[in-house]
Amino acid sequence: MVGNQSHETAATGISGGVALKDARTTTAHSAELMRLINGYQVSQALHVAATLGVADHLKDGPQPSDALAQACSAHPASLYRLLRALAAIGVFHEAEGRRFSLTPFGTCLTDDALGSRRDYARWIGTPGMWQSWGNLLHGVLTGEGVTRFTCGVDAWTYRDQHPEERALFDAAMTALSRTEAQAVTEAYDFGRFGCIVDVGGGEGYLLKAILLACPEARGILFDQPQVTATAAGVFASAGLAQRCQVAAGDFFQAVPGAGDAYIMKSVLHDWGECEATEILRSCRRAMPATAMLLAIERVVGPPNQDPSGNSFDLNMLVQYGASERTAQEFQALLNSSGFDLVEVIPTHSPLSIIVGRPAPAA
Structure with missing residues (x-):
C-alpha cells in the first residue's frame, strides 16, 4: 500500500506540475490577446x-x-x-x-x-478613417467598402468633401512615398528606359526619385487634375522641369502613349478586380509591344505570416472595398488584362515590383 500511495502521490505531483505550467501558458496567451484587443x-x-x-x-x-x-x-x-x-x-x-x-x-x-x-x-x-474602421463588421459581412456605408459616399468623394482630412491623407501618402521611392529605385534599374510614364503618380515623388537616379530618362506624370496641380513645382524644384511632362486625365479611359515603361505605385490595391482590370487594359492599349509594366504594390505573404500586409489588406476593404493581393492573384490579374507576369522583385520596403510585359496577340 505504501508503494502504491507513493506512486499515486508522485503521479499527482507530475500532473499538478503540468497543469500549473499549462495554466501559466494560458494566462500569458490571454494577456497577450488582451494587449492585441486594446x-x-x-x-x-x-x-x-x-x-x-x-x-x-x-x-x-x-x-x-x-x-x-x-x-x-x-x-x-x-x-x-x-x-x-x-x-x-x-x-x-x-x-x-x-x-x-x-x-x-x-x-x-x-x-x-x-x-x-x-x-x-x-x-x-480622423473621423472618416476612424469611424469607418469601427464598422469593419459590415465589410466582413457584405464585402462592401466600409467608408461608403459609414459616410454615405466612397472614400475619394468623402475626402474631397472634407479638405482638412484630404490634406492629412495627402501628407501621409507623400511621407510614405518618400520612404518607398528610395527602396524602389535601389531594387530596380530604371535607367534602361528612355520614357517612363507614371500612371496615378500623385504629386510625383516616385517619378522624381527615378529621374534623379537615371539622368538619361524622361518622364510623364499622369493623374487627375486636382492631384497633379502641385506636381510641376515638385519637378521644377528638383531641376527636372525639362525632363518631365505633367498630364491630367482619367486612367480608366486612356493614358499617355509611347512610353517605354509604365509604372503604378499603390494604385491597383485601391480597386476591385473589375476596376483594376480596366486600368491595366487602358495601359495595355497605350503601350508599345516592347514596353514594360511595373506595378509597385504590397504582395501578401503565405498563410500565417505577413501581419502588416494582411492588416493593410483589411484597410483596403474598409476604405474602398478593394484588396491587397498575393503573387498568384497578381498573375491572374495581369493575365486577364493582356499581360504576362515576368517576375516579382521585393524591395527593402513593404512594397514589391510586379513586372509584366504585353502578352502576344492571340
Missing part, C-alpha cells in the same frame, strides 16, 4: 501625440510634461497621462521630474525624420 488605444494615443506635435517639441532635448502641455495647449495632468502611457511602450522615455525625451520610436513621430510616421498617425485618427 491595440486601438495605442493607435489613438499615437494619433493624439502626433496631432499635438509632442515629438517635434522634444527634438531639442528633454522637456518636463508641464512645459510640453503649455507648448501643445493641452491639459497638463491629462497630457502627462498620455506621455506616461506612451513611455511605457517605448515611444517616449520618462525621467525624474516627469521629464520626457524621444526614443528611436518617438523620433519617427517628428515631422522631418527619415521614415517619419507623424502624418500617418495624424490621418488614421
Whole structure:
C-alpha cells in the first residue's frame, strides 16, 4: 500500500506540475490577446501625440510634461497621462521630474525624420478613417467598402468633401512615398528606359526619385487634375522641369502613349478586380509591344505570416472595398488584362515590383 500511495502521490505531483505550467501558458496567451484587443488605444494615443506635435517639441532635448502641455495647449495632468502611457511602450522615455525625451520610436513621430510616421498617425485618427474602421463588421459581412456605408459616399468623394482630412491623407501618402521611392529605385534599374510614364503618380515623388537616379530618362506624370496641380513645382524644384511632362486625365479611359515603361505605385490595391482590370487594359492599349509594366504594390505573404500586409489588406476593404493581393492573384490579374507576369522583385520596403510585359496577340 505504501508503494502504491507513493506512486499515486508522485503521479499527482507530475500532473499538478503540468497543469500549473499549462495554466501559466494560458494566462500569458490571454494577456497577450488582451494587449492585441486594446491595440486601438495605442493607435489613438499615437494619433493624439502626433496631432499635438509632442515629438517635434522634444527634438531639442528633454522637456518636463508641464512645459510640453503649455507648448501643445493641452491639459497638463491629462497630457502627462498620455506621455506616461506612451513611455511605457517605448515611444517616449520618462525621467525624474516627469521629464520626457524621444526614443528611436518617438523620433519617427517628428515631422522631418527619415521614415517619419507623424502624418500617418495624424490621418488614421480622423473621423472618416476612424469611424469607418469601427464598422469593419459590415465589410466582413457584405464585402462592401466600409467608408461608403459609414459616410454615405466612397472614400475619394468623402475626402474631397472634407479638405482638412484630404490634406492629412495627402501628407501621409507623400511621407510614405518618400520612404518607398528610395527602396524602389535601389531594387530596380530604371535607367534602361528612355520614357517612363507614371500612371496615378500623385504629386510625383516616385517619378522624381527615378529621374534623379537615371539622368538619361524622361518622364510623364499622369493623374487627375486636382492631384497633379502641385506636381510641376515638385519637378521644377528638383531641376527636372525639362525632363518631365505633367498630364491630367482619367486612367480608366486612356493614358499617355509611347512610353517605354509604365509604372503604378499603390494604385491597383485601391480597386476591385473589375476596376483594376480596366486600368491595366487602358495601359495595355497605350503601350508599345516592347514596353514594360511595373506595378509597385504590397504582395501578401503565405498563410500565417505577413501581419502588416494582411492588416493593410483589411484597410483596403474598409476604405474602398478593394484588396491587397498575393503573387498568384497578381498573375491572374495581369493575365486577364493582356499581360504576362515576368517576375516579382521585393524591395527593402513593404512594397514589391510586379513586372509584366504585353502578352502576344492571340
